[in-house]
Amino acid sequence: MDAGETFHRDTALSWPGVFSGLFRSKPPRPAQYKTYPGAERLTLPPPRYEGLPVETAMRERRSVRNYTREPLTLPQLSQLLYAAQGITGSMHSQPLRSAPSAGALYPFEIYVVAHNVADLERGIYHYAVRAHQLELTASGDFRNHITRAALQQDMLGEADATFVLSAVFDRSRHKYGERGYRYVYMEAGHISQNIYLQAVSLGLGSVGVGAFLDAEVNKLIGADGSKEAAIYLHAVGSR
Numbered sequence: 001m002d003a004g005e006t007f008h009r010d011t012a013l014s015w016p017g018v019f020s021g022l023f024r025s026k027p028p029r030p031a032q033y034k035t036y037p038g039a040e041r042l043t044l045p046p047p048r049y050e051g052l053p054v055e056t057a058m059r060e061r062r063s064v065r066n067y068t069r070e071p072l073t074l075p076q077l078s079q080l081l082y083a084a085q086g087i088t089g090s091m092h093s094q095p096l097r098s099a100p101s102a103g104a105l106y107p108f109e110i111y112v113v114a115h116n117v118a119d120l121e122r123g124i125y126h127y128a129v130r131a132h133q134l135e136l137t138a139s140g141d142f143r144n145h146i147t148r149a150a151l152q153q154d155m156l157g158e159a160d161a162t163f164v165l166s167a168v169f170d171r172s173r174h175k176y177g178e179r180g181y182r183y184v185y186m187e188a189g190h191i192s193q194n195i196y197l198q199a200v201s202l203g204l205g206s207v208g209v210g211a212f213l214d215a216e217v218n219k220l221i222g223a224d225g226s227k228e229a230a231i232y233l234h235a236v237g238s239r
């Protein structure tokens, strides 16, 4: 059996599996929020609540791979991050976000590889969702790194910014065991779709990117590839 079939079989739910799973040990719950205490921080402009009707955004959405190189603005970046993972409400004092998450466990961290954002130093940033802030994790020009990591897909270097959707698996596995892996992949799709539709509403172009060298992207964001790993990339640029 190949790896894909094994994965699907081993993460399938069945009644006996559900019952035995109740007694199977699960990994401890990791911290809900990653933080970079010494990092330079930038508070993002607040999100706005207006734009295209969702029906129009769906109709207009296409994967866009050519960009004008006009810089993204901070309000646009802020809005895209808010669409990806912003806190939009709460239930029993538990913050809830723009994209759905199995058990409201929110396994994803979002990193931004920023090349061309007005008033933002080039570098790699972590999105601190609670404060709606960016934390600078590495400064520099990473256009070549991200392009190479994405199997030389040139649009990654030409986009204004690339979002890296990175999963901390144990946030889901802590509750759902191995099934949690499936949820993580489903959630990446939700987040990416929000970015797609938000980009359309902002008049920007974007494309989801699944073809990348895992180890290289993980290295860029400081993920170990096992407890945390990049799952999906999403490039955004002006059009």
Ligand SMILES: Cc1cc2nc3c(=O)[nH]c(=O)nc-3n(C[C@H](O)[C@H](O)[C@H](O)COP(=O)(O)O)c2cc1C
Pocket (backbone or CB within 6 Å): 061, 062, 063, 064, 065, 153, 207, 208, 209, 210, 211, 212
């Ligand atoms: C999981 C996934 C992975 C993708 N990976 C890439 C990619 O690596 N490179 C790319 O140019 N487009 C990628 N795409 C975009 C698809 O090529 C695109 O969605 C498809 O051609 C349909 O076009 P549309 O998005 O414009 O409707 C990916 C899309 C998905 C959903």
